[in-house]
Amino acid sequence: MKIPAEFDEIRPYSPEELPQIFDELLSDKDFQEVIKKVMPDTPLDALTNILRNCKTNLDVQKNIFYGLLHDLIKKCSDGFSLDCSQIAEKNKGYTFISNHRDIVLDSGFLSVGLIDNGFPTTVEIAIGDNLLIYPWIKKLVRVNKAFIVQRALSMRQMLESSARMSRYIHFAVTQKQENIWIAQREGRAKDSNDRTQDSVLKMLAMGGDRDIIDSLKELNIVPLSLSYEYDPCDFLKAQEMQLKRDVEGFKKSQKDDLINMQTGIFGYKGRIHFQAGLCINDELETLRGLPKTEIFTHVSEIIDSYIHRNYRLYPANYIACDMLDGNTSMAEHYTEEDKLKFEAYLQKKIGLIDIPNKDVDFLRQCILTMYANPAKNHLQAIRK
Structure with a gap:
């Protein structure tokens, strides 16, 4: 052709x-x-x-x-x-x-x-x-x-x-x-x-x-x-969000793109x-x-x-919603074991972030939001 x-x-x-x-x-x-x-x-x-x-x-x-x-x-x-x-x-x-x-x-x-x-x-x-x-x-x-x-x-x-x-x-x-x-x-x-x-x-x-x-x-x-x-890459995305918040004009470098690609693949x-x-x-x-x-x-x-x-949706999506909202309205979708596993996962990923003035509360909220948004959007879409 x-x-x-x-x-x-x-x-x-x-x-x-x-x-x-x-x-x-x-x-x-x-x-x-x-x-x-x-x-x-x-x-x-x-x-x-x-x-x-x-x-x-x-x-x-x-x-x-x-x-x-x-x-x-x-x-x-x-x-x-x-x-x-x-x-x-x-x-x-x-x-x-x-x-x-x-x-x-x-x-x-x-x-x-x-x-x-x-x-x-x-x-x-x-x-x-x-x-x-x-x-x-x-x-x-x-x-x-x-x-x-x-x-x-x-x-x-x-x-x-x-x-x-x-x-x-x-x-x-x-x-x-x-x-x-x-x-x-x-x-x-x-x-x-x-x-x-x-x-x-x-x-x-x-x-x-x-x-x-x-x-x-x-x-x-x-x-x-x-x-x-x-x-x-959830922790890298959260890290980038804090850097964008704290560093005026922050932009990812080519090295950052490479790290994102490698982390995402492996x-x-x-x-x-x-x-x-x-x-x-x-x-x-x-x-x-x-x-x-x-x-x-x-x-x-x-x-x-x-x-x-x-x-x-997976248990993590529902758990993140409840952790953000401070309630248990989606508890029917996960077990206590699921929650403990996700909390340990969250702690581990925040621990991987190494930046100046690390804002743990902000980073935690960023990662929770990443996992919660698909559940929130899904529930809203199926109600329409």
């Missing part, structure tokens, strides 16, 4: 480009060091042979990343499941819009789940260029079906970049028959109060050559709820469940004729409603 040249800078590598990129990666000393740590039982020669037998990006995912992710699920969690039973046609391209918990694993686990559920392909992934700290990372993510979201641009450049990315997403879904994964907002919601940003939907609508409703329908949007029992996650909702095309049709601004607000509300209703 001929891919328009305008996408060359941001798209995943094409099958024809892969052999050269494999050679560049395999000769990169930094990449070799990472491989030794991540795949200690696989000699470089064996990896070279595996890669050279991969003809497509999907081959790479199935032959390398799929096994690595399943190993990670065994070592760092108590199991992963994806329920996509509401998706009737597996052979169409879909745009999965989800809440965002882990920089790397949200899309990685989704791809594993799609393969395990018999989908013909995985997802192409929107990833910010701020995370592409080293040249080998940029190459590797483009091998792994990522397309690049360009950050740190002027307002005019940002508009042009967003329009091009939107055109690429439409091309991927309609022409390549690919699935897309994109987070409902820029960056992770540090407090887990998941809300779809209208700006994400406006970007998605830019690339269609028809009206807003038809442009969004063309993407076959499926809201996806991601539920991790424990967030390995930290303990408990149980993990992803729940796909219905494709929202029928609901989009009911919005036809509304003013533009109202359409985006309504679509955000539809997506949020699905995501909130489809959370899988």
Whole structure:
């Protein structure tokens, strides 16, 4: 398939480009060091042979990343499941819009789940260029079906970049028959109060050559709820909240991003469940004729409603609600043993934070809020 040249800078590598990129990666000393740590039982020669037998990006995912992710699920969690039973046609391209918990694993686990559920392909992934700290990372993510979201641009450049990315997403879904994964907002919601940003939907609508409703329908949007029992980065998020509160103009460094990625990948996650909702095309049709601004607000509300209703809640979510509210109104959802376990977990995670003027009460409240918000949003959504 001929891919328009305008996408060359941001798209995943094409099958024809892969052999050269494999050679560049395999000769990169930094990449070799990472491989030794991540795949200690696989000699470089064996990896070279595996890669050279991969003809497509999907081959790479199935032959390398799929096994690595399943190993990670065994070592760092108590199991992963994806329920996509509401998706009737597996052979169409879909745009999965989800809440965002882990920089790397949200899309990685989704791809594993799609393969395990018999989908013909995985997802192409929107990833910010701020995370592409080293040249080998940029190459590797483009091998792994990522397309690049360009950050740190002027307002005019940002508009042009967003329009091009939107055109690429439409091309991927309609022409390549690919699935897309994109987070409902820029960056992770540090407090887990998941809300779809209208700006994400406006970007998605830019690339269609028809009206807003038809442009969004063309993407076959499926809201996806991601539920991790424990967030390995919870203490890092709380730490960042205090630093933002106390240090004027605080911004995370590239090193911080790297620590977040490593902690998220290798930290303990408990149980993990992803729940796909219905494709929202029928609901989009009911919005036809509304003013533009109202359409985006309504679509955000539809997506949020699905995501909130489809959370899988764990004892920690209910315990955090009661600890924040100072009561036991949700005690039917957990045992005394669950509570003692979560309190010990909370203490341990706060203990990992090492910053000047450490505000334990504030940090505790931040982490409790992260675990409570999914339960609060879920209960509110199912009452509507």
